[in-house]
Amino acid sequence: MRQKIIAGNWKMNLDLDQGKELLIKIIDADVNTNCVSIIAPPYIHLNSFKTLLSHTNIALAAQNCHQQDSGAYTGEISVEMLKSVGVDYVILGHSERREYFHEDSISISFKVKNVITHGLRPIYCCGETLAERQDGEHFITIEAQIKQGLFHLNEMELLNCVVAYEPVWAIGTGETASPEQAQEMHNFIRKTIAQEYGEIVADNISILYGGSVKPANAKELFTCPDIDGGLIGGAALDAESFKALTDSF
Numbered sequence: 255m256r257q258k259i260i261a262g263n264w265k266m267n268l269d270l271d272q273g274k275e276l277l278i279k280i281i282d283a284d285v286n287t288n289c290v291s292i293i294a295p296p297y298i299h300l301n302s303f304k305t306l307l308s309h310t311n312i313a314l315a316a317q318n319c320h321q322q323d324s325g326a327y328t329g330e331i332s333v334e335m336l337k338s339v340g341v342d343y344v345i346l347g348h349s350e351r352r353e354y355f356h357e358d359s360i361s362i363s364f365k366v367k368n369v370i371t372h373g374l375r376p377i378y379c380c381g382e383t384l385a386e387r388q389d390g391e392h393f394i395t396i397e398a399q400i401k402q403g404l405f406h407l408n409e410m411e412l413l414n415c416v417v418a419y420e421p422v423w424a425i426g427t428g429e430t431a432s433p434e435q436a437q438e439m440h441n442f443i444r445k446t447i448a449q450e451y452g453e454i455v456a457d458n459i460s461i462l463y464g465g466s467v468k469p470a471n472a473k474e475l476f477t478c479p480d481i482d483g484g485l486i487g488g489a490a491l492d493a494e495s496f497k498a499l500t501d502s503f
């Protein structure tokens with residue numbers, strides 16, 4: 255059965271002391287356990303966060319990884335390294351990585367495979383730009399991102415993936431896709447997966463919405479039948495609002 259998930263993507267925010275302070279507030283806020291809560295802080299926080307989270311139900315995610323296990327890749331972090339500090343999930347293909355670091359769905363597909371091979375779970379992001387939506391190309395864009403990024407996996411591997419639909423025009427802009435727009439795309443993603451892997455597999459994959467989700471709009475989005483939760487940036491940097499998001503199902 256697919257899971258309800260609230261994942262907080264902290265991006266490049268908060269130094270270690272500030273990060274620990276927020277994490278402790280989130281732990282003390284007693285997040286709702288009806289959904290899976292995930293925190294994705296910067297790499298340097300992961301090790302100490304795992305210890306702080308050890309007696310909680312909150313899972314830990316990295317925001318990226320390298321596709322090789324080790325070697326001469328200055329500045330990179332491998333999945334084995336993430337695994338060694340107890341990371342559970344890895345966000346891959348976020349639009350900021352695609353835009354600023356020139357990642358594309360094919361290169362991300364290698365990371366997806368490596369994450370799964372090591373027993374961690376990818377949160378695979380897809381999303382169209384404003385120009386693509388205005389030109390009516392949003393379905394083509396998302397279909398290509400889903401197929402290129404995920405369709406090299408077998409059924410069991412795919413079932414370990416979480417998908418996040420994040421329209422680029424809604425990220426950090428305060429502009430949210432309407433529940434109708436989001437549901438329409440989530441349903442399209444599920445159908446695209448069903449065509450290749452069958453309905454049972456598609457029905458069992460959590461598809462999160464991301465893009466200016468906050469407690470005020472979360473309920474409306476999360477009641478849509480194909481929206482299984484959120485990947486949240488700004489609103490996840492506040493303990494009360496993170497807790498409220500977990501209460502939004």
Ligand code: PGA
Nearest residue numbers: 425426465466486487488
């Ligand atoms: P936002 O970011 O909630 O601040 O729009 C979402 C994301 O980038 O994952």
